[in-house]
Amino acid sequence: MSDDHHRAALAERAARAGGVVARQQFRGDLAVETKDHKNDLVTEVDRDAQAQVVATIREEFGSDAFVLEEEVVTLSGPETGETDPAVLDEVPETGDAWVVDPIDGTANYIRGMRTWATSVTAIRDGDSVGSATYMPAAGDLFAAGPESATRDGATLAVSDRDDPETFAVAPVGWWDRDDRSEFADLCGAVVERFGDMRRIGSFQATLAFVADGGLDGAICTTPMNPWDTMAGVHMVRQAGGTVTDADGERWRHDSETLVASNGEAHAELLAAADDALDA
Known part of the structure; x- marks a missing residue:
């Protein structure tokens, strides 16, 4: 081994x-x-x-x-x-x-x-x-x-959906009370562009569900911790998905934003993140 x-x-x-x-x-x-x-x-x-x-x-x-x-x-x-x-x-x-x-x-x-x-x-x-x-x-x-x-x-694989209007996408992250409008902006961007929204309450579970095809994407527009993200990012990638920052650059442990998807409409998730950040 x-x-x-x-x-x-x-x-x-x-x-x-x-x-x-x-x-x-x-x-x-x-x-x-x-x-x-x-x-x-x-x-x-x-x-x-x-x-x-x-x-x-x-x-x-x-x-x-x-x-x-x-x-x-x-x-x-x-x-x-x-x-x-x-x-x-x-x-x-x-x-x-x-x-x-x-x-x-x-x-x-x-x-x-x-x-x-x-x-x-x-x-x-x-x-x-x-x-x-x-x-x-x-x-x-x-x-x-x-x-x-x-x-x-059993082998994991991301979903094969390619129509964003059928996607279930999860906003993830945490915002202070003074910044809750940013969370609302992200939720608004998700529900406007995708078929449905989920809020799981566990960052790692959310990413595991993307890797397993239960979710089609996840977006975080606020800084995050490595213990909340690194395991799930690895899983999504190994399951055939895509994980970048909000600029479309390969996600790293020190990235300040995260966009994970099945890879079929990643540009649409990036657009949603951009909508939230520019609101």
Whole structure:
């Protein structure tokens, strides 16, 4: 097994391990905390699931770096706030690392809704080589390696629709209260140009659904985090889809916008993003 295939397989195993931790507390009593604002939520389960993902990966790649959604401290120094030196603030441009979102869709998780995921991506030199999005409450594991993408072992393929008026497209991202007009502009652009709109509540689940053909596209016109995007972007591409920024340039982990599609009418999604940004 090549190193890339090994890492892709480990991404699946680590996502399952973290997802099992989260599933055990799903619809249970949760102590909910806020981070940057009242709708930016976290629970102890997020941190426990993340710790399980990291521990699973470190069994095989003990010196690799991590980019994590939730803050961590060393086992020996929580009182001093000493940070783990292998946890990075941003995706490195060189070397091997792992990007982890222990519960993508925490708001759904807290509300008892089934659409949430544990997401793990193995990256090399800034690009994904293997990724997994495990949705324990729904019972699905989406995964992508160096050459393929699957859902529960079956090959993934984006939809073959080519008429935008039949597309289901999801706006994704988060806007502060003062910027909600930008969200409204994006929703308006989507409903004007496409057949239907979905709002899933989990960025990684949304991208997995594009890869699986359930959605025909997704648009984000606001800056995003790598743990919300990198796994799903890799899946969409491996499933035959297209992912760019709003200017049509190849999407990277540091892009400020994202447009994902089945590739059949990508220009129409770019036009919708342009409508929203120019409104």
